[in-house]
Amino acid sequence: MKKPQQTAAWQKLAQLASEGFRLEPTSGSTLSPVTACGITLDLSRQRVTVLTRQALAALCDEVDLPQKAMELVAGLVMNRTEDRPVLHPLLRQPTPATDTSIRQSLNAMHGFVDAVRTGHASARSVADHRYTDVLVIGIGGSALGPQLAVNALTRFADGPKIHFLSNIDGASFDDITATLSPAMTLVVVISKTFTTEETTINADAARAWLAANVGSEAFPAQFVAVTANPAEAVARGYRPETTFTFPVGVGGRFSMWSTVGLPIALAVGFDRFREMLDGAFAMDQHFASAPFESNLPMQLAAYGVWNRNFQALTAHAVLPYAERLSLLPKHLQQLEMESNGKSVDLDGEPVTYATCPVIFGEAGTNGQHSFHQLLHQGTDAISSDVIIVREREGRSASQHQRLLANAFAQANALWRGNHTAGLAPWRIHMGGRPVSIIELTRLDPFHLGALIALYENKVFAQGVLWHINSFDQWGVELGKMIAKTLLASVPQTTDMPLTPLFSAAP
Known part of the structure; x- marks a missing residue:
């Protein structure tokens, strides 16, 4: 090459x-x-x-770009350093052409979206309320794309109101949940690995918030998981039937076309979410031809x-x-x-x-x-x-x-x-x-x-x-590793400046 x-x-x-x-x-x-x-x-x-x-x-x-464009759209490009195929273009193919596992995941999401939006008995809160709000917990690619789409499609939004929580700063959690009714809030936790630190901490905060205001049974009843690692989600107590998966070959920043798009579908309906995939598919075909x-x-x-x-x-x-x-x-x-x-x-x-x-x-x-x-x-x-x-x-x-x-x-x-x-x-x-x-x-x-x-x-x-x-x-990884080593050195409360505690020297 x-x-x-x-x-x-x-x-x-x-x-x-x-x-x-x-x-x-x-x-x-x-x-x-x-x-x-x-x-x-x-x-x-x-x-x-x-x-x-x-x-x-x-x-x-x-550089063979026309050939590589065709390979991308066909799902044949490899992410070499992680030894994974790049699969996000397959997510937006028309249903008959998609991979069976992708189709099954989107079908399961479709059914859940319809149940939440219609207030079906299978998708109501612990107190038997229809959901008026959805708290989406995710960061980076698990939030930016869906949040963009929900905002862009405001005039089509006829479902529950969608709120996004990403920052590990506790003030963000406090500000968002201050406007929500716990008894009518569905929590959607999105993480490819389901081990992302910020998402895990915010999900734990949401669990405590609902437990204090609704009762311990709110988890897992009012929680949904979206992940490429369903075993981890289930091990943490999430229900298998409301754990929606997507392929590990879909990178976070390219994942809004998968079940990561659940907040979009909840806001505007699954049919309109499908229209968004159709637009992306049309552009893929144009790019490849x-x-x-x-x-x-x-x-x-x-x-x-x-x-x-x-x-x-x-x-x-x-x-x-x-x-x-x-x-x-x-x-x-x-x-x-x-x-x-x-x-x-x-x-x-x-x-x-x-x-x-x-x-x-x-x-x-x-x-x-x-x-x-x-x-x-x-x-x-x-x-x-x-x-x-x-x-x-x-x-x-x-x-x-x-x-x-x-x-x-x-x-x-x-x-x-x-x-x-x-x-x-x-x-x-x-x-x-x-x-x-x-x-x-x-x-x-x-x-x-x-x-x-x-x-x-x-x-x-x-x-x-x-x-x-x-x-x-x-x-992205180095800073995460260093933060783990420094965590024990950060006092929870102090009246003294923190900067002197952390030297730039090795």
């Missing part, structure tokens, strides 16, 4: 980068938007020429590599101009930085080129009154994704019109800048900041699924282009 720097296309890209890019009023205008799965991608505001695009397409071919010139994930990935490795951009902003997508930047921080924040390649050798940029962002127009100043006039150029939804979410057509006007204004200001003659120096905008515009037809389950799968497939494609493993996360 070729490393990227060994390809002729990489050398050509380096040559093109050395020749520079001259920003003209019409720069990028020859790039036509491409559309797939109800999503349109406009890359006309990028520092590229026809030759750049040709070299990026050639790079994808030289479309040529580079019309392939949305491949283009996003390739242009990201161009900006990172040949334009020396160190950060990338995600700017959704839709309040209900406000959690998308947070989800993508994990998806992209945990997947591709790597400095060792697939051969176990140090990477000699840059990989994942820092990902950050905020919903528009809020971010305009925060960090956009740096995007426009900071000393470091930063690339951006501006995400818009064509059909309005709210009642007001005029507010949606203003929202869209702001989105396009920011994209044009970042790209075109302002060099009007006679401007004071502090009013000059250099422009040339690369911007990708991603337009959803509407924000519904299908298009949300397609959007998230677009980014997942982009992440995989960049991993291939950088010759790294996008599916492990060994950098």
